[in-house]
Amino acid sequence: MVTTGTSDLVARRARRVAERVADPELPMLTLADLGVLRGVEVGADGTVVARLTPTYSGCPAMAEMRADVAARLREAGFERVEIRTELDPPWTTEWITPAGRRKLAEHGIAPPGPVRRRPAGPVPLELSVTRRAVSCPRCGSADTEETSRFASTSCKALWRCRGCLEPFEYVKEI
Template sequence: MVTVRSVAQHARRIAEQVPDPELPMLTLADLGVLRAVEVTADGTVVASLTPTYSGCPAIAEMRADVAARLRGAGYERVEIRTLLSPPWTTDWITPAGRRKLAEHGIAPPGAAPRHPAGPVPLVLTPLRRSVPCPLCASADTEETSRFAATACKALWRCRTCGEPFEYVKEI
C-alpha cells in the first residue's frame, strides 16, 4: 500500500542523491543542505533546502537540480523551498561528506565557531589555525588565499609535501 510516508521517503531518497554543483563529490544530503522532503495533502512533493550562506549563487542550481530529479522520478507536483533559518553551518556536513572531501584533496572544516548571544565580537587580528593536509596529514600548513574557487573555501599549502589544497571554511 502506498502511503504519504512511503512517498515522502522515496522522494527523499531521490533528492538525497543530487550532487552539489560546486562540490560534486558531495550530495546535497552529505553537505547538509537538504533539510526536509514532505508530501502535502494534495500530493505535492516539497523539498526544503538551506543554502550554505544567504548569498550563495549555487542555490538556484540546487533548486533546479532537485526539482528536475524529482520530476524525472515521476513526481508531477514539486515545490522547492529555501529555508534561511536556522542558518546552515558546516557542522551539518555528514561524516560521509567530510570523508569524501578529504578523499578528493579538500580539507574538511573543523567545528563551526560558537557565538554567544548578543553582539558579535570584533576580531582585528587574523585567527591562527592549523589545517591538516588532506594528502599527507601534516599539520605544517599555511593559508595562501582566504578565497578559493568558491567563497566557502580557502587555499592552503602544505609545507611538508608542498601540495596546495582547498579548505572548507567553518561557518
C-alpha cells in the same frame, strides 16, 4: 485520496531521490552530505515539497540546486514538485555529514573544523586573525599555511602544505 501510510512511503521515496542530487560546486558531495537538503515531505494534495538551505546567503549555486532537485524528482515520476528555500536556522558546516567530510578529504579538500560559538549579544571586535591548524588532506601534515582566504567558491580558502608542498582547498567553518 492519499493515506498517511502511503504519504510516508512516497515521502521516503522522494527523499531518497533528492538525497542523491550532487552539489554543483562540490560534485563529490550530495546535497544530503553537505547538509543543504533539510527535508522532503508530501503535501495533502500530493505535492512533493523539498526544503533546501543555502550555505551562504546569496549562494550562486542555489538556483542550480533547486533546479536539479526538481528535475530529479520529476524524472522519478513525481508530477507536482515544489522546492522551498529555508534560511532559518542558517546552514552551518556542522551539518556536513561524516561521509561528506570523508569525501572532501578523499578529493583533496580539507573539511572544516568545529564551529567556534560566540556568546549571544554584541560581536566582539577582533584585531588579529586566529585560525586552527588545518591538516593536509593529502599527507596529513599539520604544517600548512593559508595562501588565500578565497578559492574557487566563497565557502573555500586556498592552503598549501609545507610538508608535501601540495596546494589544497579548505572548506571554511560557518
